[in-house]
Amino acid sequence: MNVTPLDESVTLERTIEGGTEKQRESVSSIIEKVRENGDKGLIELTEIFDRVTLDELFVQQEEIDEAYNQVNDKELEAIRKAIENIRDFHQRQLRQSWMVTKEDGTMLGQRIIPFDRVGIYVPGGKAAYPSTIMMDAIPAIAAGVKSITMCSPPGEDQRLHPMVLVTASELGIKNIVKIGGAQAVAALAYGTESIQKVDKIVGPGNIYVALAKREVFGQVAIDSIAGPSEIVVLADETARADYIAADMLSQAEHDELASAVLVTTSEGLGKKVAEELERQLEDLPRKKIAEESLDKHGAIYLTETMAEAVEAVNRLAPEHLEIMTAQPDNLLGSIRHAGAVFLGPYSAEAVGDYFAGPNHVLPTSGTARFSSPLGVDDFVKRSSVISYSKEALEENGEYISAIARIEGLEAHARAVDIRKGEK
Amino acid sequence: MNVTPLDESVTLERTIEGGTEKQRESVSSIIEKVRENGDKGLIELTEIFDRVTLDELFVQQEEIDEAYNQVNDKELEAIRKAIENIRDFHQRQLRQSWMVTKEDGTMLGQRIIPFDRVGIYVPGGKAAYPSTIMMDAIPAIAAGVKSITMCSPPGEDQRLHPMVLVTASELGIKNIVKIGGAQAVAALAYGTESIQKVDKIVGPGNIYVALAKREVFGQVAIDSIAGPSEIVVLADETARADYIAADMLSQAEHDELASAVLVTTSEGLGKKVAEELERQLEDLPRKKIAEESLDKHGAIYLTETMAEAVEAVNRLAPEHLEIMTAQPDNLLGSIRHAGAVFLGPYSAEAVGDYFAGPNHVLPTSGTARFSSPLGVDDFVKRSSVISYSKEALEENGEYISAIARIEGLEAHARAVDIRKGEK
Numbered sequence: 001m002n003v004t005p006l007d008e009s010v011t012l013e014r015t016i017e018g019g020t021e022k023q024r025e026s027v028s029s030i031i032e033k034v035r036e037n038g039d040k041g042l043i044e045l046t047e048i049f050d051r052v053t054l055d056e057l058f059v060q061q062e063e064i065d066e067a068y069n070q071v072n073d074k075e076l077e078a079i080r081k082a083i084e085n086i087r088d089f090h091q092r093q094l095r096q097s098w099m100v101t102k103e104d105g106t107m108l109g110q111r112i113i114p115f116d117r118v119g120i121y122v123p124g125g126k127a128a129y130p131s132t133i134m135m136d137a138i139p140a141i142a143a144g145v146k147s148i149t150m151c152s153p154p155g156e157d158q159r160l161h162p163m164v165l166v167t168a169s170e171l172g173i174k175n176i177v178k179i180g181g182a183q184a185v186a187a188l189a190y191g192t193e194s195i196q197k198v199d200k201i202v203g204p205g206n207i208y209v210a211l212a213k214r215e216v217f218g219q220v221a222i223d224s225i226a227g228p229s230e231i232v233v234l235a236d237e238t239a240r241a242d243y244i245a246a247d248m249l250s251q252a253e254h255d256e257l258a259s260a261v262l263v264t265t266s267e268g269l270g271k272k273v274a275e276e277l278e279r280q281l282e283d284l285p286r287k288k289i290a291e292e293s294l295d296k297h298g299a300i301y302l303t304e305t306m307a308e309a310v311e312a313v314n315r316l317a318p319e320h321l322e323i324m325t326a327q328p329d330n331l332l333g334s335i336r337h338a339g340a341v342f343l344g345p346y347s348a349e350a351v352g353d354y355f356a357g358p359n360h361v362l363p364t365s366g367t368a369r370f371s372s373p374l375g376v377d378d379f380v381k382r383s384s385v386i387s388y389s390k391e392a393l394e395e396n397g398e399y400i401s402a403i404a405r406i407e408g409l410e411a412h413a414r415a416v417d418i419r420k421g422e423k
Numbered sequence: 424m425n426v427t428p429l430d431e432s433v434t435l436e437r438t439i440e441g442g443t444e445k446q447r448e449s450v451s452s453i454i455e456k457v458r459e460n461g462d463k464g465l466i467e468l469t470e471i472f473d474r475v476t477l478d479e480l481f482v483q484q485e486e487i488d489e490a491y492n493q494v495n496d497k498e499l500e501a502i503r504k505a506i507e508n509i510r511d512f513h514q515r516q517l518r519q520s521w522m523v524t525k526e527d528g529t530m531l532g533q534r535i536i537p538f539d540r541v542g543i544y545v546p547g548g549k550a551a552y553p554s555t556i557m558m559d560a561i562p563a564i565a566a567g568v569k570s571i572t573m574c575s576p577p578g579e580d581q582r583l584h585p586m587v588l589v590t591a592s593e594l595g596i597k598n599i600v601k602i603g604g605a606q607a608v609a610a611l612a613y614g615t616e617s618i619q620k621v622d623k624i625v626g627p628g629n630i631y632v633a634l635a636k637r638e639v640f641g642q643v644a645i646d647s648i649a650g651p652s653e654i655v656v657l658a659d660e661t662a663r664a665d666y667i668a669a670d671m672l673s674q675a676e677h678d679e680l681a682s683a684v685l686v687t688t689s690e691g692l693g694k695k696v697a698e699e700l701e702r703q704l705e706d707l708p709r710k711k712i713a714e715e716s717l718d719k720h721g722a723i724y725l726t727e728t729m730a731e732a733v734e735a736v737n738r739l740a741p742e743h744l745e746i747m748t749a750q751p752d753n754l755l756g757s758i759r760h761a762g763a764v765f766l767g768p769y770s771a772e773a774v775g776d777y778f779a780g781p782n783h784v785l786p787t788s789g790t791a792r793f794s795s796p797l798g799v800d801d802f803v804k805r806s807s808v809i810s811y812s813k814e815a816l817e818e819n820g821e822y823i824s825a826i827a828r829i830e831g832l833e834a835h836a837r838a839v840d841i842r843k844g845e846k
Binding site: 074075077078079081082088089092093095098100106107108110111113115116126127128129130131163199200218220221242243246247249250252253254280284285286290328329332335336337338339340341342343344345346347348349350351352353354355356357358359362363367368369370371372373375377381382383384385386387388389390392393396398399400401402403404406407408409410411412413414415416418419 | 497498500501502504505511512515516518521523529530531533534536538539549550551552553554586622623641643644665666669670672673675676677703707708709713751752755758759760761762763764765766767768769770771772773774775776777778779780781782785786790791792793794795796798800804805806807808809810811812813815816819821822823824825826827829830831832833834835836837838839841842
C-alpha cells in the first residue's frame with residue numbers, strides 16, 4: 001500500500017445494495033406466504049431455504065441445556081463479562097420521564113416508554129455471532145422492553161449454534177424461533193399463530209433479510225441497514241505501526257468491501273504501517289478477504305498538519321475512529337463526526353467490538369454525520385403530556401387563538417374560546 | 424354521527440401516499456436539474472413552478488423590516504410567548520455528554536453532538552404557518568445546531584408571508600431562501616453555490632416535497648413523512664360534550680383525511696357530542712372539509728368499561744389523545760402509545776398545537792407505538808468513546824480474543840494479542 005497525499009474528494013459513502021428485481025420479488029412473495037399461511041408457511045419456507053423440516057418452531061429448554069455442555073468455561077466467562085460491561089454501559093443511557101409544573105396550574109411532561117415487543121434477527125451459518133445478540137438485545141432489555149423474540153436460521157440438525165443459544169439464555173431471552181431469512185422478518189412484522197408481531201426489528205442479515213426489513217418498514221420500525229464496516233486511524237509519529245496495522249486488518253478481514261484507512265501526519269509511520277500490513281497479512285486465516293479489502297478500499301493518507309487530518313476525519317465521518325497520537329484526549333473535542341472513538345494505543349477496535357460496553361452497531365457510510373450507535377434510545381419513545389388549568393387557559397387563550405387565526409384555522413381558535421365561555 | 428360499539432379491528436393506520444409515476448419522475452428531474460445547474464437551476468425552476476423571477480435567492484434585511492410593519496402587536500406578542508414556552512420545553516430535552524471511569528484506567532463515554540447544519544422547509548400559499556417554523560426550528564436551535572437554512576416558496580411579489588419572516592427573525596434564523604418544492608429539498612440536500620448542503624431536512628410539504636425528501640434520504644437525514652392528523656378523545660360521563668366536539672372539529676378542519684374519534688363509556692355523552700358536532704359545524708369557515716373528515720374518518724365508539732377504552736387507545740396509538748374523565752391523571756400510567764396526551768377539560772389540542780411548549784410534530788398513523796414527537800433528539804447524535812489502559816487490556820484481553828475466535832475473526836484476536844506482546 002502506498003502513502004499518498006490526502007485527496008479531499010475521498011469519501012466513505014457507499015451505495016447500499018438494493019438487490020436485484022428477482023430478489024425483491026422473491027422477498028415479496030415470501031412475506032405474502034407468511035402473512036397468508038402463518039406457522040405452516042414458515043415451516044414450508046424453512047424446508048425450501050434451509051433444507052430442514054422443523055419439529056418445533058421454538059427452541060426448547062432441553063436444547064439450551066445441551067448447548068451449555070458444548071461451551072467451554074473460558075468462553076462462558078468471556079460472554080458473561082462482556083454482558084456485564086455492555087449492560088452497565090447501556091443502563092446509563094436510560095432517561096427518566098420528567099415533568100414541569102407552573103404556578104398557574106400548568107403541567108408539562110415528557111414520558112419515556114419502552115416498546116412493547118422487539119424482534120432480533122441473528123444470522124446463521126457456520127460461525128456464531130454472540131456479539132450480535134449482545135449488542136442488539138442488551139439495549140432493548142435496558143430500555144425495559146418486556147417481550148423480545150429472537151429469530152435465527154437452523155442448521156441441518158434443526159439446531160442453532162450452541163454459542164447463540166447460550167448467549168441468548170444468559171440474556172434471559174425466552175422466545176427463540178428457528179426461522180431465518182425474509183420469512184423470519186415477515187413473521188416478526190406481521191405475527192403468526194405462535195409468534196407475536198413486534199414493534200421493531202433489529203439485527204444484521206443477508207440481502208434477503210435486508211430487503212425484507214425494508215419492505216416491512218412502516219408496519220414496524222427497523223434499525224438502519226448497515227453498509228460495509230470502516231475504520232479510520234488518526235495517528236502521528238508517536239504511534240506504533242504494528243498496532244495500527246493489526247487494527248486495520250481486523251477491519252479488513254470482515255469482508256472485501258470493508259474499508260481501513262490511516263490518516264497520518266508522519267510519512268515515516270505511513271510507510272511502516274504499509275510494511276506491517278504486508279507482514280501481518282502473511283499468516284492471517286482470512287488473508288484473501290483482508291487483502292482484497294485493503295487493495296480496493298484501504299488507504300494511507302498523509303496530511304501536512306494535524307488540523308488538516310482532523311478535518312479529513314470529520315469529512316469522512318467514520319464508523320470507527322482510532323486516535324493514536326501523543327495526546328489523543330486533546331483531539332477528542334475536535335471530532336464532530338464518528339460513530340465510536342477509540343483513544344490511545346490500547347483501545348483496539350476489537351475492545352469495543354466485543355467487550356468494553358458501548359454498542360458495536362454503528363453508523364456506516366459517512367452517516368455518523370447524523371446517526372448514532374444503536375442504544376436504549378432505539379427501543380423507547382417519548383410521549384408528551386400537557387395539562388392546562390382553567391386559569392392557564394384563561395390567561396393564555398387569547399394568544400393561542402391569535403396564532404390559530406393567523407393560520408386560518410378557526411375551529412382551533414373556537415376550541416379555546418368555548419372554554420373561556422366565548423362561544 | 425352514530426354512537427357505535429367499539430370494533431376491535433379499527434385502526435388509524437394509513438397508507439402513506441407514494442405519488443404517481445409521473446410525479447416521481449418529475450421530482451427526480453427537478454433534483455437532477457438542481458444538482459447540475461445549482462442556483463441558476465433554482466431560479467429557472469421557480470420561474471416554472473412559482474411563476475416568479477427572483478432577483479435574490481435569499482431574503483434581505485429590508486424585507487424582514489417591512490414584514491414587522493405588517494404584523495400587529497397582539498400577533499407578535501403571541502408568537503413571542505409561544506417561542507418562549509416552546510424553547511423552555513425543548514431546552515429541557517437536552518442531554519449531557521457523560522463519562523465513566525474505572526480503577527483499571529478504563530474510560531467510557533457518550534458524547535452528545537449537534538448536527539452541523541439543518542434545513543427547514545416551510546410551505547407557502549395564502550395562509551402562513553408560524554407554528555411550523557417554531558416547532559421545526561426550536562428543537563434544532565435548542566440542540567445547538569449552528570447553521571439553519573429555511574426554504575419557503577415565494578409569492579408573486581417575490582416575497583414570503585410577513586408572519587413567516589417575522590417568526591423566523593424572532594428565532595434568529597438568518598438564512599432564508601425563497602425557494603419551494605422539490606427544488607428546495609434538492610438544494611438543501613446537495614448544496615448549490617450559495618446554499619450549503621445540510622445534514623437533515625425537516626418540515627411538511629406537498630406531495631412533491633414529500634417525494635423529494637424520500638429521494639434524498641440517505642444523502643441527508645429527514646424527518647418522518649407524516650400521514651393525516653388524528654385525535655382520539657377518551658371520555659367518561661363527566662366530560663363536556665361541547666368541548667369534545669370543538670376539539671374534534673379542530674382536528675377535522677385540517678383536511679378531509681384527518682381523523683377525529685371519541686371513545687367513551689357513556690352512551691349519553693356520545694349522543695350529546697354527536698349533536699354538538701352538528702351544531703358547531705354549522706358556521707365553521709372550513710365546514711365542508713370538517714364535514715367530509717367526520718363522515719369518512721370520524722367515529723364515536725362506546726365501550727363497556729374504561730379498561731376496554733384504554734386498551735382501544737393503546738391499540739390505536741393516536742397522534743393526539745385527550746383524556747376527559749373525572750380523574751384523567753389516574754389513567755395516564757395506563758397509556759402506553761400516544762404522541763401527546765392532553766389531560767383534563769382545559770387542555771384543548773390547540774393549546775399544544777401552538778403554545779404550551781411540547782412539539783406539535785407527532786407520530787401519525789399508529790406509529791406512536793414506536794415513534795416520538797420531534798425533539799432535540801432529532802438534531803443531535805450520540806458518539807461513543809472508549810479509552811483502555813494497558814492494565815485494562817492486559818486484564819481483559821483474553822476474554823476479548825476468546826469472543827473474537829468464537830466468531831472466527833482471528834485478526835480481531837491478534838489485534839489484542841499484539842498489544843499483550845503475544846504476537
